Each structure stands twice: as C-alpha cells, then as structure tokens.
Amino acid sequence: MIADVVVALLNVLTVAAGAPLLVGALRTLKARLVGRRGASPWQPYRDLRKLFGKTPVVSTTTSWVFRATPYVLLSTMIVAALAAPVLSSRPPLAFAGIVLLMYLFLVGTFFLTLSGLDAGSAFGGMGSSREVAVAALAEPTVILAVLALSLRASTTNLGGVVEGLAADPLLAVNPVHLMAFVAFFIVMLAETGRIPVDNPSTHLELTMIHEAMILEYSGRHLALVEWAASMKLLLFLTLLANLFFPWGVPAVLSPMPLLIGTLVLTAKLAVLTVAVAVLETAMAKLRLFRVPELLAGSFALALLSVTAVFLLR
Amino acid sequence: MPMAAYVAAMVLGATGTALGIAGMLGRAWSVEIDWLVPLGGLHLTMDRFAGLFVALGGAASLPTSIYATGYVGRERRGAVAYVVFVAAMLVVPLAANMMTFALAWELMSLASYLLVMRQGTPSSAHAGWVYAVMTHAGLACLLTGMLLLGAWTGSSGFAEWTTAAPALDVPARSAVWALLALGFLAKAGTMPLHVWLPLAHPAAPSHVSALMSGVMIKLGLYGLLRASFEWLGPAPSWWGTTLLLVGAASAVGGVLYALTDRDLKRLLAYSSIENVGIIVIGIGGALAFRAADADTLALLSLTAALYHVVNHGAFKSLLFMAAGSVVHATGTRDLEALGGLVKRMPWTAAAFFVGAASIAALPPLNGFVSEWLTFQALLQNVQLPVAGLNLVFTLAIAALALTGGLAVACFVRAYGIGFLALARSGAAESAHEVALTMRVAMMMAAVTCVVLGVGASVVVRPLIDVAATLVPAAAPIAIGPGLTLQVSNGFASLSTAAVTVALAGAIAVPLGVLTVVGARVRPRRYETWACGRLLQTARMEYTATAFANPFTRVFDFFYRPVRQVEIEAHPESRFFVSRMAYANPTRFIVDEWIYRPLHRAMRATARGAGAIQSGSANAYLAYVLAVLLLLLAFA
Numbered sequence: 001m002i003a004d005v006v007v008a009l010l011n012v013l014t015v016a017a018g019a020p021l022l023v024g025a026l027r028t029l030k031a032r033l034v035g036r037r038g039a040s041p042w043q044p045y046r047d048l049r050k051l052f053g054k055t056p057v058v059s060t061t062t063s064w065v066f067r068a069t070p071y072v073l074l075s076t077m078i079v080a081a082l083a084a085p086v087l088s089s090r091p092p093l094a095f096a097g098i099v100l101l102m103y104l105f106l107v108g109t110f111f112l113t114l115s116g117l118d119a120g121s122a123f124g125g126m127g128s129s130r131e132v133a134v135a136a137l138a139e140p141t142v143i144l145a146v147l148a149l150s151l152r153a154s155t156t157n158l159g160g161v162v163e164g165l166a167a168d169p170l171l172a173v174n175p176v177h178l179m180a181f182v183a184f185f186i187v188m189l190a191e192t193g194r195i196p197v198d199n200p201s202t203h204l205e206l207t208m209i210h211e212a213m214i215l216e217y218s219g220r221h222l223a224l225v226e227w228a229a230s231m232k233l234l235l236f237l238t239l240l241a242n243l244f245f246p247w248g249v250p251a252v253l254s255p256m257p258l259l260i261g262t263l264v265l266t267a268k269l270a271v272l273t274v275a276v277a278v279l280e281t282a283m284a285k286l287r288l289f290r291v292p293e294l295l296a297g298s299f300a301l302a303l304l305s306v307t308a309v310f311l312l313r
Numbered sequence: 314m315p316m317a318a319y320v321a322a323m324v325l326g327a328t329g330t331a332l333g334i335a336g337m338l339g340r341a342w343s344v345e346i347d348w349l350v351p352l353g354g355l356h357l358t359m360d361r362f363a364g365l366f367v368a369l370g371g372a373a374s375l376p377t378s379i380y381a382t383g384y385v386g387r388e389r390r391g392a393v394a395y396v397v398f399v400a401a402m403l404v405v406p407l408a409a410n411m412m413t414f415a416l417a418w419e420l421m422s423l424a425s426y427l428l429v430m431r432q433g434t435p436s437s438a439h440a441g442w443v444y445a446v447m448t449h450a451g452l453a454c455l456l457t458g459m460l461l462l463g464a465w466t467g468s469s470g471f472a473e474w475t476t477a478a479p480a481l482d483v484p485a486r487s488a489v490w491a492l493l494a495l496g497f498l499a500k501a502g503t504m505p506l507h508v509w510l511p512l513a514h515p516a517a518p519s520h521v522s523a524l525m526s527g528v529m530i531k532l533g534l535y536g537l538l539r540a541s542f543e544w545l546g547p548a549p550s551w552w553g554t555t556l557l558l559v560g561a562a563s564a565v566g567g568v569l570y571a572l573t574d575r576d577l578k579r580l581l582a583y584s585s586i587e588n589v590g591i592i593v594i595g596i597g598g599a600l601a602f603r604a605a606d607a608d609t610l611a612l613l614s615l616t617a618a619l620y621h622v623v624n625h626g627a628f629k630s631l632l633f634m635a636a637g638s639v640v641h642a643t644g645t646r647d648l649e650a651l652g653g654l655v656k657r658m659p660w661t662a663a664a665f666f667v668g669a670a671s672i673a674a675l676p677p678l679n680g681f682v683s684e685w686l687t688f689q690a691l692l693q694n695v696q697l698p699v700a701g702l703n704l705v706f707t708l709a710i711a712a713l714a715l716t717g718g719l720a721v722a723c724f725v726r727a728y729g730i731g732f733l734a735l736a737r738s739g740a741a742e743s744a745h746e747v748a749l750t751m752r753v754a755m756m757m758a759a760v761t762c763v764v765l766g767v768g769a770s771v772v773v774r775p776l777i778d779v780a781a782t783l784v785p786a787a788a789p790i791a792i793g794p795g796l797t798l799q800v801s802n803g804f805a806s807l808s809t810a811a812v813t814v815a816l817a818g819a820i821a822v823p824l825g826v827l828t829v830v831g832a833r834v835r836p837r838r839y840e841t842w843a844c845g846r847l848l849q850t851a852r853m854e855y856t857a858t859a860f861a862n863p864f865t866r867v868f869d870f871f872y873r874p875v876r877q878v879e880i881e882a883h884p885e886s887r888f889f890v891s892r893m894a895y896a897n898p899t900r901f902i903v904d905e906w907i908y909r910p911l912h913r914a915m916r917a918t919a920r921g922a923g924a925i926q927s928g929s930a931n932a933y934l935a936y937v938l939a940v941l942l943l944l945l946a947f948a
Contacts, residue, residue, distance in 0.1 A: 052832050053832070055834050055835075055836065055837055056834075056836040056837070057836065057837045057838075057839050058836040058837070058838055058839075059838075059839065059840060059841040059842075060838050060839065060840055060841075061734055061735055061840070061841050061849065062733075062734075063655040063656060063733060064655075065655070065733060067836075071820050071823060071824060072820065074819070074820075074823055075816050075817075075819035075820040075823070076816070076819075078815075078819035079812065079815045079816055079819055082815060093808075093811060093812070093815065095797055095805075095806035095807055095808055095811075096807075097805050097807075099685050099688050099689075100676060100685070100807060100812070103674060103675060103676050103681055103685075103717070104676060106673070106674075106675060106717070106718070106721050107675045107676065109721065110670065110673060110675055110721055110724075110725060113725045113729065114725055114728060114729045114733065116729075117725075117729030117730065117733050117734060117854075117855065117860075118729070118733045118734055119734065119841045120733075120734030120735045120841055120849060120851070120853070120854045121841045121842065121843045121849070121853065121854075122843070122853055122854065122855050123843070124855070125729075125854060125855020125856075125859065125860060126855060126859075128725065128729065128855075128860070129855065129859065129860040129861075129862065129863055130863060132721065132722040132725050132726075133722065133863035133864060133867070135718060135721070135722075136715070136718030136719045136721060136722045136864075137715075137718065137867065138718070139714050139715065139717060139718030140711045140712075140714035140715045140718070142714075143688075143710065143711075143714040144707070144710070144711055144714070147692060147707075147710065150692070151695050154695070154804070155803060155804055155805065156689065156692055156804060156805040157803070157804075157805060157806070160803075215842070216841060216842065219834075219836070220827065220832060220833070221836075224823075288863075289863075289866055289867075292866075292867040299711075303707070303711065306707050307704060307707065309695075310695070310700050310703040310704065310707075311700055
C-alpha cells in the first residue's frame, strides 16, 4: 500500500518536476542550433517561480470557468501522469488505456478553449477555435496509431502494450511499427503545439494558437497553464518513447529497476528532444490551413498501419 | 386544466419508471384484451428488454413534465397532446403484436406531430409537413415489412415471429429486414433519413424536444433491435456491416452539421443524429460479431449501445431543457445573439455545462463510459478472421474517434459562445433565471448524468442482463476491485470512480498547497486586454460562425460552403459603399443528392399521370370499364 503511494508520487513528481527542464533544454538546444547562446535550461523554473509570486489579473468579463481552468488543467495532467506508463509498465492507475488518456487531455482542451472564449476578446476566441480544431483532427490518428500497437499486444491497457511489444525483437525494423510511429510523432507535434503546427515562442496574431488562447492569463494562473502545457509535452514524448521503443521499461516496482528505468527514460527523452529541436530549427511553421493536410497525412499513415496489421497476420 | 395534464404526465412518468425498472430486473407480465383492438387484439408484454425502454421513457418524462409546468405558463394548447405522447411512448415497447404496435407507434407520431405544429408559424408548418411525410414514409415501410412477415409466418404476434422466422430463407428475411430497418432508422434519424429531425426538434416546445430526442428516436432503435435480433432470426453479416457504415456516416455527418449551426436547438438536434449514429455503430458491431459467432463480443457491443441509449436520454433531455430555459429567458435561439448567460442564469448555465461535458464524453461523466465501452467492443474485432470486416470496423473506430473530437469542439462552441463572455444582444443582456420547477427538473437530469458516469459499475450489470435477452452469452464485463469495469478478461478496464477521486484529489492538493504557502493572493479585477482599445463591446467577441470557420474550411467537401457578398457602391466611386450584404448559407449534400432528385422524379411522374385526368366523367367511366375488363381477363 505504502509502496503504491510512493510509486504514484514518484510518477507525478517525475512528470511535474521534469517537464520544465524538458522545455528549457529544448529551448537551449534550439538556440544553440541557430548559433545563439540561449538561456540556461533551468530558466523555466525561474519563470514559474516568478509567475507564482505575482498577483494575477482577472478580466471582469470572465466567469468561474476562467478561474477553474488552470487547476482543472493541472489536475488532468497529474491524473494522466498517474495513468501513463512513465517509470514502469505498471502505472498507479493500472487500468488506463489510450482512450482514457486522450479523453483526459480533451478535458483539459475543453476547459482551456472555454476560458479562451470567456474573456470576450477576439484573440482568445481565435486561439480557442484553432486549438480545438487541431485537437479534434489529431484525435483519430492517436487512437488508430495506438490501436496498431495494441492489436499486436492484444490489450488496450498501455502498460500491457509496453510489456507485450518489448518481447518482440524485430520491432524496430517492422515497417508497420514505423508507420504508426511517424503518425504518432506528427500528432504529438500538433497536440503539444510545436512547429510546424504552432509556434510556442510567437505572439503574432496571424499564426499563434495556444498563446492566443491563454493571452488573458497572468500570475499563478499563467504559471499553472504553462506548467500543465510542459507536462503535456513530457507525457506525449514519454508515450512516444515507451510505447514505440518499449525496451528498458521495468515491470517490477522495486528501487533498483525503477532507477535504471528512470535513466533509460531520460536517455530516450534526450534523443527525442534533440529530434524535436532539430526539426523545429530546420522547418518553417505551416500556414494554418495547411495543417489539416499534415494531420490527414498522419491519419492515412496510422490507417495504413492498422490495415497492414490485419492483412499481414 | 393544463396543470392537471402535466401532473398526469408526471404520474405516468413515475409509474413508467417503476414498472420499467421492475421489468428490467425480471418481473415479466402480459395483458391481452382481444376485443379492444381489431386484428389480433390489444396485447402487451413486459420483458427485460421492454422494461429498459419503458424505464427510459418514464425517467425522462418525469423531469420534463415538471419542467413543462414552468415552461408553458398559461398556455393551454398542447397539454393533452403531450400526455398522449408520453403514454404512447410508454406503450410502444410493451406492444406484443403488430396491431398494438402500429397503433401505439402512430399515436406517438401523431401526438408529436401536433406538438411540432403548435406554434402555428410558417416554419413550424413546414417542419410539421416534412415530419409527417418522413414519419409516414417510414410507417409505410414498417407496415409492408410487418405484413410480409405476418403473411409468411402466418401470425401477427411478435413471439410467433421469433419462433417461426429462422425457418424462412435468408433473402426473404433480408428483404423484410431492409424494409423494417428503413422504417425504424427514419424514426431514429440516422443519415440520410434525418431530414425531419433538425426541423421538428427546434419547432416543438422544449420539453417536447427533450422527449422526442431523449426517448422517441430511441424507440426507432428499440424496433431495430427487436427486428434484427428477435423477429428475423439469425442475421447474415451484411446487416451488421451496413449498420456500422450507416452509424459512422451519421455520427460524423451529424456532428459536422451541429458544429456549424447557429440555432441552439437545431444544433442539439444535429447532435442527436450524431449520438444515434454512435448507438447504431454499437448495434451494427453487435450484429456483425453475432454473425461471426463471437457472441460475447456481440453482447459487449450491444451493452455499450444500450448504455449510450440511456446516457443520451439523460444528457440530451438535460440540454434541451437548458436550451428551452435560454429561449424562455431571451426569446432567441440564435447563438450570435446570446452570451453572458453564465452570470445572469447561473443554474441554467451550470445545467448546460454538465450536459455539454457529458455529451462531449469527458471522463468521468456518463457519455465517456458508453463511448469507451463502444471503443473497447469495436477494438476487439481483431478476433474476427475476415480482413474486409476488420476494415469496416477500423473505419467505424476512426469515425468514432473523429466524432469524439468534433463533439468537444461543438459543445465548446455552444457553451463558450452561448453562455460565456459578454451578452451579444439586448435580449441576452436582460435575461433572467427561470422558474424553480424548471431549475429542479434540470438539476434532476444533471445529477442523473453524473450518477450514470461515476456509478458505471452499478449501472452496467442490469444493462448486461437486458442485452443478454437478445444475445445470450457469457457476461463480457466483470466488476473488479475499486469499482473497475474489466472488459473481456483483461483486454481493457476502467474505473470512473477512481478517475473521479484522482481528478478531485489532483485539484484539491495543488489548491491546498498554494493556500498553505500563501501564494493564493486575491486576483486583481481588470478589463480584458485588447491592444489598447477604449472600451470592450460584444462586437469585438469571436462569433459562432468564426469559431466554426476552421472546420468549414477543412471539411469543405462536405459543407460545400457558398459565400454571397453583395456590395452596393455610390455611383461616383466604388469606394463609397452604401450597402453591403453577406450571407453564407449551408448547403446539404443529402438534400441535393437524394431528396431533390426524388422530389423532381415524383413531380414528373405526377405530371405524366395528370395527362389521363381530363376531368370528364365519361373518360373516368371508361377507365373503370377498362380496368374491370383487364381484371376479368387475368382472373
């Protein structure tokens, strides 16, 4: 019982404490790649501390939805951290599958897009409209891509998928697997608001999605929203790492395997972070109305992958 | 006088709930009064499956009748029709022979037709007309199918059909199934037979719309289930695949139209088409699994469908009641004229919020549970060894996932534009909270939504028992520790109770920590920032049309949007615009591709037939003689 609680806390702490570092490292890497020195990877922690210390300003136009959203958003990310196979393939909410996880993220999207509309400014509405469009179009791809995996592991339980696939030595050269991976990678970029779908470091009204939606947030509310966004990035990268490269994810909950598991996860995340940084540096942001084509492409890949599983068995 | 009628409806609702739940739990009974109805007599039978739908009708009409007492005010018209409507809906699932069924079915249709026509405006007259045509075309299909089946089995009793049908050959059963499915799906409102639904639901008073959407269209599905699993014997696999595709098309098409509609009640009507689509996907899955001898999976899929039937009854009646309160308070259904209601009508806004979150399938509310179950049932199609069938299932899964995302967008738009931010019109600005009875009714439905979600492990058991009367098989869902639903021996599991506790804890702990640390300083209130403009008005808000714009562009092959811009300029210079008109009417591919050609063909036939109508009595006598001679010649 106590061990379960400790593992649950470890899961949440890893995601919550690691997320700002991930974002910071990504920013530093991107800066180095274009020849700037950039801020230290620890900068997001300083930003969060600063924001938590400031008085939030809340628009008089808003309702309870606006003020509840940061807490609801954080809570969905915490529960997602409890449900995803982060440190081991036996997460605390052991029953969770991809459907629950995706709908938990949708709870966050639901509240966040509502509060974008709540302040009554055109920026917020525009951001909400775009964010919810991207989320809705990314949804089927995520489910199909993970379906392609769970078909081979014959369970939708995420931990079960990790354990089932880890036994397959030829996984990395399986084209079906790679198609699902590429599809999931593209929707990961869309879901977490990275280039080429959204640019996390712009405030240009023509292009921004996530930043437009949270424009009215300040102080601790903004801190919570930013923190939750970085947790979402970490969770998606972790899913990508552990579902598609399921090696080294411990199935037992004792200290030594967990330590090794954490190190392996860090290594996998480092590789993925470099990949994202290189991609973001090398590519330009897509025009907003070209984004659906990208998502349709990733959907087609996921569908092909599932079809191939059926035809090749 | 109207008050007495609504109280009678409440009593009917309470009785129906009690009888239905008793029936669901296994208390079967039957009533036969042979002299009351011609051709077979009045014959009612309660079994578990009928009990579910009687309970649904009763439990939905109890709050709507309470709601109606506040909603109609002094209006007298429509009260009697409403009671008849409720009573007929409670009788339809009990009917045990063709004549009883047809009478109750037609009474239900006629009563709702009168209620749709009640307003007496040209638009409600049009809605009533389309509804009457569609519902009677459906009835014609139903009666043809039932008469054929009656002639082939030599009986009009449903129980006799069930025993005699397996002996009939497959093409005959399939022909009858096609007719019955057309009739029942027209009532259920699946695409492309949905055309009456977005017209009739907004035209009816809101407590009636709540029942039409929450219960009446479900009775179409009730008939479909009876016909597919009982009356017509073992199903060939194309019945299931057809329903999977029809359901997928309805789900995606319905939500796409809901996403762009400006009329709050019509939006809900389109969303009903979507949800019926989700249920039909579940039914189709069950039929396809059954045809492939995977009975446990069929039972799972059917349980998911029935769960969604119950859930949709709860959240859609809630949403229609909340939308009715908005109409009552503001006099408009146009999203672009609402806004700011969360402050002026907090109860209604809270009710709509719960409904929106439930229908958007957000965990841990009820919509999520049934959609999750549907996903788990469909995902297991991998056990079927036919690749073609697997692909149909995969398409249905993709459609379901897309529908889930689009439904979130649709209800963010409905709630965010309709209830949040600033009022967009004087009517919305002067809105007031509605009467106590209406608030009580909405809260009843809202609590039901939460209970059906969090208490999933309690609700699912009787539903499995009900579904098992159609598909006898081993129970596919076990209840594990921590109120976990365990599907198919570890294929998937879910505990909404645990999710609820986790979500609540994950909100409470950070709040507590921030309070203890002293970081929760009071926020400063200030106006919304918008580039330093002087004042904020509702004209600066994002509109419902603009919100839906990304979807109109992405799915333009479906919407086929047209932009009509008319600019009248001053004769001296085109830069002095004197008048400007902009419109972007919605086009409906179903109307353009199916109903208009059909209409044209019917008119052409009628015009052709008009050639022999000279108006002279002599000519008509000659026709009679000719027909008589023909008949004699063939006899």
